[in-house]
Amino acid sequence: MKKIRIGVIGCGSIAQHRHLPEYQMNPNVELAAVCDINQERALEIAEKYGVLSYTSYEELVNSGKVDAVSVCTPNYLHAPITIAALEAGLDVLCEKPMATSKEEAEAMIAAAEKNGRKLMIGHNQRFVPSHQKARQLIQSGEIGKIYSFRTAFGHGGPENWSVEGKEGWFFQKEKAFVGAMGDLGVHKADLIRYVLGEEVTEVGSFVETNAKDFTDVDDNAVCVLKTESGIIGTLAASWAYVSREDNSTIIYGEKAILRLEDDPINSLVVQYSNGEVVKYELGKIQSNESGGQNNTHVIEHFVHAILLDQEPAVTGEEGMKSLEVILAALHSNETKQIVQVR
Numbered sequence: 001m002k003k004i005r006i007g008v009i010g011c012g013s014i015a016q017h018r019h020l021p022e023y024q025m026n027p028n029v030e031l032a033a034v035c036d037i038n039q040e041r042a043l044e045i046a047e048k049y050g051v052l053s054y055t056s057y058e059e060l061v062n063s064g065k066v067d068a069v070s071v072c073t074p075n076y077l078h079a080p081i082t083i084a085a086l087e088a089g090l091d092v093l094c095e096k097p098m099a100t101s102k103e104e105a106e107a108m109i110a111a112a113e114k115n116g117r118k119l120m121i122g123h124n125q126r127f128v129p130s131h132q133k134a135r136q137l138i139q140s141g142e143i144g145k146i147y148s149f150r151t152a153f154g155h156g157g158p159e160n161w162s163v164e165g166k167e168g169w170f171f172q173k174e175k176a177f178v179g180a181m182g183d184l185g186v187h188k189a190d191l192i193r194y195v196l197g198e199e200v201t202e203v204g205s206f207v208e209t210n211a212k213d214f215t216d217v218d219d220n221a222v223c224v225l226k227t228e229s230g231i232i233g234t235l236a237a238s239w240a241y242v243s244r245e246d247n248s249t250i251i252y253g254e255k256a257i258l259r260l261e262d263d264p265i266n267s268l269v270v271q272y273s274n275g276e277v278v279k280y281e282l283g284k285i286q287s288n289e290s291g292g293q294n295n296t297h298v299i300e301h302f303v304h305a306i307l308l309d310q311e312p313a314v315t316g317e318e319g320m321k322s323l324e325v326i327l328a329a330l331h332s333n334e335t336k337q338i339v340q341v342r
């Protein structure tokens with residue numbers, strides 16, 4: 001079978017920790033090119049993988065050397081690069097948050113449709129085994145009616161993760177558009193939609209910058225969410241959980257409480273109302289602390305969708321719906337009102 005020629009745009013941390021190694025180990029992929037506006041970085045990564053190097057994404061997407069790209073750049077470039085790649089006839093895997101506005105997200109989806117190409121968003125939390133098992137238990141009726149949840153994603157901040165460090169784009173509003181809410185909150189918005197199998201309909205929030213004095217983007221947010229069936233819960237996103245990452249979710253149902261990624265060994269613990277406790281060891285979640293070294297399965301799903309001409313596991317529409325929860329949270333914080341998501 002012909003291999004899919006891949007280009008990776010943006011050679012920072014997520015490209016280096018996940019996209020590049022996962023493409024390299026995929027037997028259906030030929031890693032063909034990388035692009036970074038920082039020429040030194042582009043050359044270094046190109047040499048490491050033995051591929052072509054570009055500093056202009058326009059040149060790469062129009063080079064004829066690749067069939068598909070990963071977009072691993074700062075958030076404000078997701079939409080323009082994704083649209084340029086789709087218009088050039090390439091399939092696109094774009095990192096989260098999908099875009100900086102609903103309009104941008106819609107334009108990305110429209111470009112994919114118009115050009116008949118795949119668009120997938122890198123919401124890797126859907127591929128975490130504990131999350132998949134929880135969704136399955138809820139869908140099967142095992143947990144009964146779901147009443148409530150709390151979900152959190154927090155760590156000390158991207159200073160030690162991004163190749164640009166403390167001076168970098170993560171902390172600049174014009175490039176990031178949003179801070180911890182876009183970096184981490186959007187993962188949990190997507191996860192809650194995925195695990196519960198329902199849309200979030202209302203959001204209230206406090207979205208603050210109260211921990212880091214060198215940035216104007218949010219570093220701490222707490223939101224209350226309500227879903228279409230009336231499940232209520234909280235979502236916290238933080239760059240100020242200084243000593244340990246929290247990536248946990250707890251779901252309170254009629255027949256059991258599900259604790260996801262809340263225990264270091266048992267990634268899913270089910271506490272039934274009759275006193276029975278079932279502990280699942282399902283493998284670890286990818287985290288900044290683990291260096292992001294586990295297989296996220298995002299790349300293999302993207303490649304699979306291209307090869308089999310199937311809808312990607314996380315479509316542009318799904319990415320947009322998760323983004324809309326974040327946009328509603330920002331709106332709620334500004335207006336001090338509960339905001340309707342749809």
Ligand SMILES: NC(=O)c1ccc[n+]([C@@H]2O[C@H](COP(=O)([O-])OP(=O)(O)OC[C@H]3O[C@@H](n4cnc5c(N)ncnc54)[C@H](O)[C@@H]3O)[C@@H](O)[C@H]2O)c1
Pocket residue numbers: 009010011012013014015035036037038041055057071072073074075077095096097122123124161162163164165168169182183
């Ligand atoms: N799915 C996840 O769990 C996850 C985790 C971390 C980051 N991300 C997302 O991945 C994206 C990149 O984050 P990161 O952590 O790798 O950031 P990073 O700061 O480590 O790297 C960003 C890279 O983009 C490059 N870049 C900037 N402008 C460019 C341009 N015009 N053309 C080409 N390259 C350009 C920079 O030079 C840098 O090398 C962000 O959208 C982020 O939200 C996702």
